[in-house]
Amino acid sequence: MMMDDVTLANNITVAEQRSVVCMIGTLRAVDLTYQNLIEKVIQPLNADLMFCVSRMTSEDETTINKFRSCNIVDICIYEEAGDGYQDFLHGFFNQLTPEKRTEWHKYFDIEGNWLGGIKGRRGSGFHLNFNYWKLLDRLRFKNIGSEYQRFVITRTDLFWMVEHPPLNLLDSNLIWIPTGENYNGYNDRHAVCSTQNVYDYLSLLEFMLNFKALEYIYNNLDENNLNHERHLKSHLDYCGVEVATFKNVAYLTGDKQTLTNWAPVKTKYVDRVEYAYKYQEELLSSLENMAQFAIHKSWNKMIFEGDRRSN
Template structure:
């Protein structure tokens, strides 16, 4: 009997083993999900997910990702990406969108054996058991939209997955080129792709219980982590607001306090206190 869920991790492997252990426990085990990874060959160093994944979609990563678009598209993709030189669209979106296209064109047969696809990244740290979804909506965590729609994690019914992954055809189209946006970043493009193909009508949100992690020396094409998680090895936070909201969404905080993640909860309290004092200081000045 086939499993209902397939979790796909796409991009550079960031966050380290503690982050991936949270995935194994709170996503794969909780949902009885298979795992697929899609990443470049130069990032692999005997990580645990290589043994756990059912599908290892390892690609020969190009030094310049524009060559992928030159070989596969002949529209206005280049002009479109150049509009996002300062927003992460060119440096990061160029790669993430191409990975979606690679998965779509090469691994659809494997994907279509499942009912739901969790499309995510390597750097998501899960604080509690992933919510179980069994409906025809596309579920996205609350927050981190940046004038568009958070593109770090989504649960997609398999009936929509080909349209969902087909973002490169959108960025190569006149619809994308005519898009009016002051801040043309990855989230804005993702939102408008889903609007363009009609999938946004199925998008629903759920409370966030995960945050974006990193190790100090992790390679990144966009934002560098600056916030250390104290007493938890070398793990760092990329987005403090996301970290705080992830804890505030957990209804049973006692589960965190008395779990192996209690040090993460202490860091959450520390960040909250810092913010309170920061607001008091502003009022005083």
């Protein structure tokens, strides 16, 4: 194509791109967040909705029904979580040669929450990798991936103080994440991907299963310790994917009944308003950025594409 034709094609792609919000993990805090998620994320992005979550209770289907006003294109509630995903790993190990089993155990030699959820490790790193892998499989199996150009990968216990940044402001060549909560890696709470990079974002476990992760993972250790945020960064760096950020305007919430793998839910009064939160810095930064947004009335000064910041 001539240059003008390329430009026109890109403009058409931007104008007509379809988006889907992908809820992963478990259905936490939905009673507190569902209306907020609809009003601040799903509706402003004119997005369809899909769920790829592991079962928490027998009421999960009823919980999802709270989003009945949205266009739900797929629901996958899987039970493979089992006993710390040991059933899944047991089946995988049975297919390996003795040499490959020895090679796989190089992962277990690395301490840290990046494998949280298996072998008694604290945290949810392996849970999250498994969630990504299940979503990737679902996008392939249902051929959902071919229907959309943008994928908003998020969780149900995020409470948004400001409407999600418009996708036309977020370069589709980059993966977009909120600022903060990076722990020397990349914030793994929320991501905006595109057809160009959604596979890269979701393939952490796939790269472990095919042993490609051994090519880069040992280069990102901190005294033989690895967290999920650094694992995510090392993986995307290896894949050659650039990451940009927008100012965080959401925080993890819950109540006393909300199950958690790491931080418990706490409460705090800020300007005489009580907030239920899991991470104080995340809450305070979202409040600060909400105030900044109220001044600018625009996302243009709250996104950081040029310097690809992750802090």
